Amino acid sequence: MHELGVVMAIIDTVVERCEGARVNRVVLQVGKLSAVQPDALRFCFDLATEGSLVEGASLDIVEVPGSGRCRTCATVLALDQPYAQCRCGGSDIEWLSGDELRIVEIEVQ
Amino acid sequence: MCTTCGCSGERPDDSPGFVLDLRGKGAAAAPPPPSNLEREEKSRRILLEQAILDKNRRIAERNRGWFANQSVAAINLLSAPGSGKTTLLERTVRQRGDALGIRVIEGDQATSLDADRIAAAGAQVLQVNTGTGCHLDAEMIERALAELRPARSSCLFIENVGNLVCPALFDLGERRRVVIAAVTEGEDKPLKYPHMFRGCDLVLLNKIDLLPYVPFDVRRFESHLRTVNPHARMLPLSALNGDGMDAWYGWLEREQTGS
Ligand SMILES: Nc1nc2c(ncn2[C@@H]2O[C@H](COP(=O)(O)OP(=O)(O)OP(=O)(O)O)[C@@H](O)[C@H]2O)c(=O)[nH]1
Ligand SMILES: [Mg+2]
Ligand SMILES: [Zn+2]
Ligand SMILES: [Zn+2]
Numbered sequence: 410m411h412e413l414g415v416v417m418a419i420i421d422t423v424v425e426r427c428e429g430a431r432v433n434r435v436v437l438q439v440g441k442l443s444a445v446q447p448d449a450l451r452f453c454f455d456l457a458t459e460g461s462l463v464e465g466a467s468l469d470i471v472e473v474p475g476s477g478r479c480r481t482c483a484t485v486l487a488l489d490q491p492y493a494q495c496r497c498g499g500s501d502i503e504w505l506s507g508d509e510l511r512i513v514e515i516e517v518q
Numbered sequence: 519m520c521t522t523c524g525c526s527g528e529r530p531d532d533s534p535g536f537v538l539d540l541r542g543k544g545a546a547a548a549p550p551p552p553s554n555l556e557r558e559e560k561s562r563r564i565l566l567e568q569a570i571l572d573k574n575r576r577i578a579e580r581n582r583g584w585f586a587n588q589s590v591a592a593i594n595l596l597s598a599p600g601s602g603k604t605t606l607l608e609r610t611v612r613q614r615g616d617a618l619g620i621r622v623i624e625g626d627q628a629t630s631l632d633a634d635r636i637a638a639a640g641a642q643v644l645q646v647n648t649g650t651g652c653h654l655d656a657e658m659i660e661r662a663l664a665e666l667r668p669a670r671s672s673c674l675f676i677e678n679v680g681n682l683v684c685p686a687l688f689d690l691g692e693r694r695r696v697v698i699a700a701v702t703e704g705e706d707k708p709l710k711y712p713h714m715f716r717g718c719d720l721v722l723l724n725k726i727d728l729l730p731y732v733p734f735d736v737r738r739f740e741s742h743l744r745t746v747n748p749h750a751r752m753l754p755l756s757a758l759n760g761d762g763m764d765a766w767y768g769w770l771e772r773e774q775t776g777s
Contacts (some may be wrong), residue, residue, distance in 0.1 A: 411652070411653065411683065411687055411688075412685035414651070414652075414653070414684065414687075415570055415571070415687075418570050418571055418573065419570055421569070421573065422566070422568060422572070422573070423566075426564060426566055426568075427564065429562070430562075433561050434559075436559070437570070439543060442683050444683075444686065444687060444713040445687075471613045489639060490712065491712040491713055491716055491746065492709075492716065492745050492746040494745065499748075500744060500745050500746075500748055501748040501749070510569060510571060511567065511568060511569055512566045512567075512568050513565075513566065513567060514563050514564060514565045514566055514567075515563070515564050515566060515685070516561045516562065516563050516564075517561060517562055517564060518560050518561055518562075
């Protein structure tokens with residue numbers, strides 16, 4: 410859990426890009442495999458935005474499911490955790506989605 | 519609880535109660551969102567499409583470029599608290615410090631105890647204290663490099679803060695990531711901390727001198743490691759009594775001549 414550190418990075422970027430306006434809403438994309446917990450992000454966000462242009466903004470988190478392709482047999486698998494064993498026995502998986510950690514957009518006043 | 523990342527103790531992932539707790543508090547503290555009508559009237563959207571850790575990544579790339587330019591072999595050394603990072607470095611400095619031109623950046627929340635140990639072993643060392651922060655980031659390393667000024671073609675060890683969670687997310691610009699796990703920690707660590715073990719190039723299984731005294735199945739550990747990381751090499755060793763260190767030195771020498 411490094412969610413407060415991640416939230417600080419979000420606030421830095423948002424404040425840099427909000428053109429000095431108050432921010433109403435921040436939309437994030439958080440992948441299932443990104444090692445970041447949406448609940449913990451929300452909790453830290455409310456605390457860490459206090460006193461900044463982002464204070465009181467709502468935080469929308471779009472969760473992205475994980476998927477990967479087996480490097481041995483090319484089967485595409487759904488991933489709930491950052492590793493998996495393919496039917497062929499292989500565990501060398503190329504991630505196709507799920508490691509996203511992005512700020513998609515913000516809404517300012 | 520660590521105030522930079524909110525991590526509570528050693529195994530935050532193992533404590534589902536913590537997450538539930540957060541959910542409750544987060545919901546209670548959230549202000550009511552403005553109504554849709556209000557929003558549409560007043561607000562303007564700005565598309566960012568930016569990776570959250572982009573700033574760290576940019577600085578890490580700068581560090582990586584500098585390392586490549588100077589042929590410095592930079593190694594990010596990670597483990598849980600007390601797995602033996604500093605003990606490994608002390609022995610490595612004593613036995614190969616001059617041959618490899620070893621320099622060390624020590625990351626700890628507080629104290630310069632580890633830097634003192636490295637200096638006593640005979641290497642140039644810089645202590646970075648992260649305060650409440652539970653990991654090193656690329657900017658700290660950039661500042662440390664300006665101060666330490668590692669020589670051309672040296673081997674730079676960066677001992678990260680003892681923590682298997684947060685440091686996994688922060689690229690420092692290193693060439694290689696080495697994770698230490700000790701036999702006293704149990705075989706399940708690769709599965710419990712998959713991000714850490716997934717992202718590393720080499721795993722040192724330390725404290726093998728204790729194998730007669732603790733229930734630890736090396737083959738099971740290795741199979742768990744393979745599950746999360748099919749490529750990382752694994753070298754069993756004892757930083758305390760020196761068993762297995764030659765294979766580690768061999769790996770290091772190849773890394774350095776590869777630079
Ligand atoms: N038996 C045994 N003990 C070891 C070995 N390596 C380290 N230790 C002991 O483990 C303890 C912690 O070692 P350190 O080297 O300080 O561990 P560290 O990973 O640097 O710890 P932090 O920097 O605090 O995270 C010390 O008491 C060491 O003597 C080993 O191979 N065998
Ligand atoms: Mg240490
Ligand atoms: Zn397969
Ligand atoms: Zn932490």
